Amino acid sequence: MRNVLTIAGKELRSYFTSPVGWVVMGFFALLFGYFFFAHLDFFVRRSMQSAMGGGPVNVNQDMIRGVFSNATIIILFLMPMITMRTYAEEKRSGTIELLLTSPVTDIEIVLGKFFGAVGFFVALMGVTMLDMSLVFIFGNPEVMPVLTAYLGLLLMGGAFISLGLFVSSTTKNQVVAGAATFVVLLLLWVISWVGSSFGPNTAAVLSYLSITEHFDDFSKGVIDTKHALYYLSVTAFGLFLTVKSVDTERWRG
Amino acid sequence: MIEVQHLTKRYGPFTAVDDVSFRVQKGEILGFLGPNGAGKTTTMRVLTGYMPATDGTATVAGFDVFANPVEAKRRIGYLPETPPLYPDMTVREYLTFVAKLKLPKTVSKSERTERIDSAMRKTHVDDMANRHCSRLSKGYKQRVGLAQALLHDPEVLILDEPTAGLDPKQIIETRDLIRGLAGNHTIVLSTHILPEVSQTCNRVVIINKGRVVAVDTPDNLTRQLKGSATLYVQVDASGADAAAALATVPGVRGVSPFDRDDQDGHLGFEITAETDRDVRRDVARVIVDKGWGLLELRPLRMSLEDIFLQLTTDESAKAEETPDAPEASAAVDATNGEVPNA
Incomplete structure (x- = not known):
């Protein structure tokens, strides 16, 4: 466990000692801020219409939920940049030899890298809390749906990171790792679109596999174990693949 | 201390290491000599647990590197061909990270700092403690890599070309350091620089195309082939x-x-x-x-270089090599001249 923390700490640190972390964080803050402002603007106009006799509005339903749903898309785009270097960089520079010949197990290394990236992801979420706090300062939203949405983002982020980690472990090239991760995540995102052409059973399976289908309930303030389990099992599967990939890499040399 | 038996490593149809066996006694310095692509690095990587062998066994300090990798790795210090440094860490940060991974968890923080300082002093990198690894010269990178390998005071040191990229003065210092470490540590090192083998090693393994061609002391090899x-x-x-x-x-x-x-x-x-x-x-x-x-x-004494050429080249090539022998030995002498007392 100490080894996992040591490696996670090193990984987390490396995000902030290289430009990558700051660039990703800056762009994330920019995009999130833009979406936040767009939704806020839209919500303010809706509220004025509501005051002049429109239907009732709810800040959780009509604004925050939209912001989180857009945040998932920003994360989809930026996540490959967070995970692409994890293994690819160490393989290219040869530092992987240090890790693989240290008295630690492959699982400890994989978990260390995973939690390092999760740590950075949590820092990204921390940035969004600056925007979110404005809603709480000037408005009066419910806290629970915001917290569950963050939980949902964290679970989804974990699933993305584990898949990105796996892709990064298969190549020495960061750009290839980033591009391939993006493709994998995007496919998982849209996999349900073609479901209906394959009949109802396939449609149900594909819809279950789709990453987006599982997020909506979290942003509504509902914690459904079915969805949590989905994200956790994708995460576990991604980590399993990474461990296996590191192991086969050893055999192939 | 190290026992390798019938070690074979294949990459697909290519056999990198073919039925290699050797032993290293405690406190001994074993030199690994061979042309590029002979299988030196592969053998070392198998010994350090970086990769498993296709066949055969390797035991380090009583632990099988395949069956009990973590225990074996605890007792090995390894300097790969390219020093595994993180460019965005300072030397001290880097060594602290390595220390956390390699030292037993019972070691206190102050003792850890002490070990890091002592490893930096031994390898003469203490003046660069706060410099980023990316800004170090090749010689310093190599020595920080060596410091990393020494950090946990391992019983076995495996050094892949430890003097590559160093200037003559640093080469002497590094050789002295390696010789000083023998006794307490068992050392396996690979090198291209032939005088280094006769100067630092107790025994030589000459390896070519994945096979062990000869194992003996440098003196015996010279005598036997003569x-x-x-x-x-x-x-x-x-x-x-x-x-x-x-x-x-x-x-x-x-x-x-x-x-x-x-x-x-x-x-x-x-x-x-x-x-x-x-x-x-x-x-x-x-x-x-x-x-x-x-x-x-x-x-006309046969230098290790001649032996090396004789053992690792084919019969037909050998005939061509012989007239070159005095030149080769002259080259060795010249290298010796550059590095007095080495």
Whole structure:
């Protein structure tokens, strides 16, 4: 466990000692801020219409939920940049030899890298809390749906990171790792679109596999174990693949 | 301390290491010598648990590196061919990270700092403690890599070309350091620099195309391959048939022309004598009796480099290599000259 923390700490640190972390964080803050402002603007106009006799509005339903749903898309785009270097960089520079010949197990290394990236992801979420706090300062939203949405983002982020980690472990090239991760995540995102052409059973399976289908309930303030389990099992599967990939890499040399 | 038996490593159809076996005693320095692609690095990577072997076993400090990798790795310090440094860490940060991974969890923070300081002092990198690894020169990178390998005071040190990229002064310091570490540590090192083997190693494993060609002490290798003693003699015979005269000396088995200087009429011969018989006095007497000038008379010793070439090249290639032998040994001598006391 100490080894996992040591490696996670090193990984987390490396995000902030290289430009990558700051660039990703800056762009994330920019995009999130833009979406936040767009939704806020839209919500303010809706509220004025509501005051002049429109239907009732709810800040959780009509604004925050939209912001989180857009945040998932920003994360989809930026996540490959967070995970692409994890293994690819160490393989290219040869530092992987240090890790693989240290008295630690492959699982400890994989978990260390995973939690390092999760740590950075949590820092990204921390940035969004600056925007979110404005809603709480000037408005009066419910806290629970915001917290569950963050939980949902964290679970989804974990699933993305584990898949990105796996892709990064298969190549020495960061750009290839980033591009391939993006493709994998995007496919998982849209996999349900073609479901209906394959009949109802396939449609149900594909819809279950789709990453987006599982997020909506979290942003509504509902914690459904079915969805949590989905994200956790994708995460576990991604980590399993990474461990296996590191192991086969050893055999192939 | 290290025992390797029938180690084989294949990458698909390519066999990188083929049935390699050797042992290293405690406190010994074993040199791994071979051309590029001979399987040195692969063997070292198997020993350090970086990759598993296709076949065979390797035991380090009593632990099988396949069955018990974590325990074996605890007892190994490894310097790979490229020092595994993180460019965005300072030397101290880097060594702290390595220390956290490698030192037993019972080691206190102050003791850890002490170990890091001592490793930095031993490898002379303490003046760069706060410099980023990316900004270090090649020599410093190599030595920080060495510090990393020494950090947890391992029983076994595996060093892949530890002096590559260092300047002559640093090479001497590193060799002295390595020699100083022997005794407490068991060391396996690979190198391309041949004098290094004779200067630092107790035993040599010569490896070629994945197979062990020879295992012995540097001295024994030199002696063993030197079936008979050879001399180099240069005479000013002013056109006379010196070769025939030299061949009559008792104990001389053969005389072959070696080089000639047409301008001065100086002739050089390689004289093969019977083993364990010193023919130098008789050769000198014959030349002086004839009234020729004896310009040079010295034993032709086979350098490790010649042995290396002889063992790792094919029979046909060997014939071509032989005339080059004195040049090769001259090159070795020149290298020796550059690094006095080494």
